[in-house]
Amino acid sequence: MSALKADAVLDLRGVLCPMNFVKAKLKLEGMDSGQVLEIVLDSGEPIQNVPKSIKEEGHRIVEVKKEDDHFRLKIEKGQ
Template sequence: MSDIKVDAVLDITNEVCPMTFVKTKLKLETLETGQHLEVILNDGEPLRNVPRSLKEEGHRIVGTKKDGTKFHLIVEKGM
């Protein structure tokens, strides 16, 4: 995960659904296709919803790291 250059970081550990994905989506809108966003989220409900929503909207999760009860996702922005 460390070899990917991250263009922006977003911490959504203080958000609840659906704001977890809304904030992620808004942040991704500020990036260009192919750029990378690191998303820090809690396990449980955000982890069930954010990755699937990212995939459904055409983004790719290219890196992951577990950090206690948090996860870091590296998201490559899709078209």
């Protein structure tokens, strides 16, 4: 279904701001640039805040899928 293969997956459903972002950030730190992290975020506050913080850190959101009350995002690690 999805063209991009994720190198790691992080389910952040039920994790509150800003811990969801911190967890994603830590995970990304352990990866190489160009690798893809898939995260699952709740709607509401998490989806309002986490994507912009990820962008501010210099990563690229390459795919977004809405699934019921949550979002599946693919993040390509920046330089």
